[in-house]
Amino acid sequence: MNHKRSLVCMAALLLAGIAGKTTASETASATISGSPVGGGVTQYNISLTNTSTDGSTVGTFWFSWVPGSDFMEAKPTGIVSPTGWNAAITGSDNSSDGNAIQWVASSNLLAQGGTDNFFFDSTESLSQLLGPSSYGSKPSELTSFAYHATPFSDTPGFEFQVQAEAVPEPASMCLIALGSGALLFRRRRA
Numbered sequence: 001m002n003h004k005r006s007l008v009c010m011a012a013l014l015l016a017g018i019a020g021k022t023t024a025s026e027t028a029s030a031t032i033s034g035s036p037v038g039g040g041v042t043q044y045n046i047s048l049t050n051t052s053t054d055g056s057t058v059g060t061f062w063f064s065w066v067p068g069s070d071f072m073e074a075k076p077t078g079i080v081s082p083t084g085w086n087a088a089i090t091g092s093d094n095s096s097d098g099n100a101i102q103w104v105a106s107s108n109l110l111a112q113g114g115t116d117n118f119f120f121d122s123t124e125s126l127s128q129l130l131g132p133s134s135y136g137s138k139p140s141e142l143t144s145f146a147y148h149a150t151p152f153s154d155t156p157g158f159e160f161q162v163q164a165e166a167v168p169e170p171a172s173m174c175l176i177a178l179g180s181g182a183l184l185f186r187r188r189r190a
Contacts, residue, residue: 026056026158028146033165034126042125043078046118046162048146050110057109060147061118064129065090065100066159069136071143072099073128078121084108085116098135104150130164 029051034042050058064071070091076099079087084107091099103118110116122129129141142162148154 025052025054026058026146026148026154027051027053028058028061028158028160030061030144030160030162031165032126032129032142032162037121040123041077041121042123043119043121044126044129046120047115048110048118049115050112052112055112056148057111058146059105059109059149059153060145060151060157061103061110062090062145062147062151063101063103063118063162064098064133064141064143065102065145066136066138066143067145069133069138070098070100071133071135071138071141072101072122072124073134073141074122074124075099076101076120076122078119080119082108082116082118085118087118096135098133098141102151109149126164 027050028048030046030048032044032046034044037043046063048058048061050056052058072091075093076089079089079101081087081103085103085105088102088104089099090102091097093099101118101120124141131141132139133141140161142164144160144162146158146160
């Protein structure tokens, strides 16, 4: 009888644990590109896409952050948020903690399949952002988090790497230019 009671008790605990889990399973991907604006400052554009397949929304995008660590080594400026989103700089900006940008939707949560653009300025180059931070143990400052609504609304949230937008290398650009020039020259001779 004790064995049967133990099995019933374990089954009840398992069901309670499953019932207590949140159903949100947001996923996201993002790309970052930068344009120099002068004086050693680059303006960055992050294009965030909600890649969820179950209808989950994204209501928090926390760039360059995981719980307990802010990775950016330079404090961002010139932050621009999509309509219905607000930004806050997090982190201590000291020798033991860097900076991050927390964007939270007050309205206009990012729906499944949707994309929004987030902007900021920084004195850090893209290669610095791609590399490891002096803060934390992540391989890149581009490590980020998404939550379906407010921060920590669906712990553990979704951790992902923002990817650098592919930019053709200079040698490829030269080959394209030479090829285009040769075609134009050939057409003129014909």
